[in-house]
Amino acid sequence: MKLYSYFRSSAAYRVRIALNLKNIQHELVTVNLLKSEQQAPDYLDKNPQGLLPALETDDGVLAQSMAILEYLEETHPDTPLLFGDAWQKAHIRNLCYAIACDIHPIDNLRVLKYLSGELGADDATKNSWYRHWVEVGFEKIEQLLDHKNEYCVGDKPSLADVCLVPQVFNAYRFNVDMTAYPKIAAIYERCNTLDAFIDAAPQNQPDAA
Amino acid sequence: MKLYSYFRSSAAYRVRIALNLKNIQHELVTVNLLKSEQQAPDYLDKNPQGLLPALETDDGVLAQSMAILEYLEETHPDTPLLFGDAWQKAHIRNLCYAIACDIHPIDNLRVLKYLSGELGADDATKNSWYRHWVEVGFEKIEQLLDHKNEYCVGDKPSLADVCLVPQVFNAYRFNVDMTAYPKIAAIYERCNTLDAFIDAAPQNQPDAA
Incomplete structure (x- = not known):
């Protein structure tokens, strides 16, 4: 997996924590929001939403941190972050x-x-x-x-x-x-x-x- | 179940649709946002977040439309609204x-x-x-x-x-x-x-x- 991240992006920060808690191996690719790199054509090709974070998986690129967190929960149920009834x-x-x-x-x-x-x-x-x-x-x-x-x-x-x-x-x-x-x-x-x-x-x- | 709703609340509208699609019996209680009824003490007792919608269930009162939608999905899996892999x-x-x-x-x-x-x-x-x-x-x-x-x-x-x-x-x-x-x-x-x-x-x- 590849996580597109900017150090101060609060939504990317969420995904970084979850990947760490679940011990999921991944590569970090940095995208500079202040330089509007999230609007560059090669990034938009991957993530048409043009926002951070995005997670590149074998299935494709997923945007929206909350969707990414739920997806990690479904595909990596060890160390659950949604638990209980x-x-x-x-x-x-x-x-x-x-x-x-x-x-x-x-x-x-x-x-x-x-x-x-x-x-x-x-x-x-x-x-x-x-x-x-x-x-x-x-x-x-x-x-x-x-x-x-x-x-x-x-x-x-x-x-x-x-x-x-x-x-x-x-x-x-x-x-x-x-x-x-x-x-x-x-x-x-x-x-x-x-x-x-x-x-x-x-x-x-x-x-x- | 009791749904606290205001006709124009977009988040309440979401929950109304899901309850209908899933055929879940419920009572509708209206709360007038323009009159700030969501800030009234008796409503805040139920939902300290002071926003609409809220869903009153046997377990308690749940706020946040997206949390309500996921909860309905887990507790009423018939007519799934999250489907596929x-x-x-x-x-x-x-x-x-x-x-x-x-x-x-x-x-x-x-x-x-x-x-x-x-x-x-x-x-x-x-x-x-x-x-x-x-x-x-x-x-x-x-x-x-x-x-x-x-x-x-x-x-x-x-x-x-x-x-x-x-x-x-x-x-x-x-x-x-x-x-x-x-x-x-x-x-x-x-x-x-x-x-x-x-x-x-x-x-x-x-x-x-």
Whole structure:
């Protein structure tokens, strides 16, 4: 497998963590979002969606990090990241989408670019925008977490942690006050003691700048 | 089961279609987003995320339409909406997320409200914003669709159609030129000949205004 990744892409970061947790051998190919390399013809040939990440498999190229995560779960069931009964899996996915649908897409680089380009927003306005959607989202996620758990759900990492950690990483970058979300902050610290999360972190990528 | 729904909520519309396709008996409870009823204490007691839809089951209340759709798939496998091998399921989910992550969240009512409130955007700016994200998204989805298929994937509805139809409904509301996306437009028309889609449509809801 080949993962097309950019060190700071939150969605690529998710897939990097899952590949590590599942011990799946893969090659990393870096694509520079700031240089718009995801819009280059040879990349678009592989992934017409023109976004990161993309996973090249024997079956073809798959885009959309959440689809990739579910695909890895189906094809590599060892070290499951969706576990428990249907209700618990639903709870894990609920936490995933509270990030992957309700926070991340609104704060994505391309949206921030549109804000500054088409709407003429200055940096302060963009930063407020960023923090607003993280704070609204984290406030709700914090309520959904059980303080007795070491991770988002139970005592081992799930897809919820895979989605949460990259979002918290970005929240720190944008100076979100994480003391308001002690359960989220504790899970972030705990995950970052594990090699799978450490090795997937932006600062540990070959294209880190 | 009880579905908390607002007639124009695109995410609730998805769940209404899936419940109909799977013939799952349920009660519909309407929550008026324009009156911010999703922020009322008794609704927040049920769904701390304060968004629509929510599905009340014997196990508890589940929010996030994509988590609800996956839960219905696991608990009601008859009339599967995720079918085929792992690769085909990945393709179905890829199309779902191209809508549920890449279009819908950015064009959600709460984002449009933030644009007009905090950023002082006028209606023309908001409408351009709305159309921009739909057009960028639909252009890519159009390329991912096979013109030989009657539906998004193969000859029967999948979760991809469940996500696509509400987004197209909204695109028409915002005057997106759908002739640019003939495959998407044809799938929309075809789906809307099926009772499951017709009965779930906003104009056929008890709270339609």
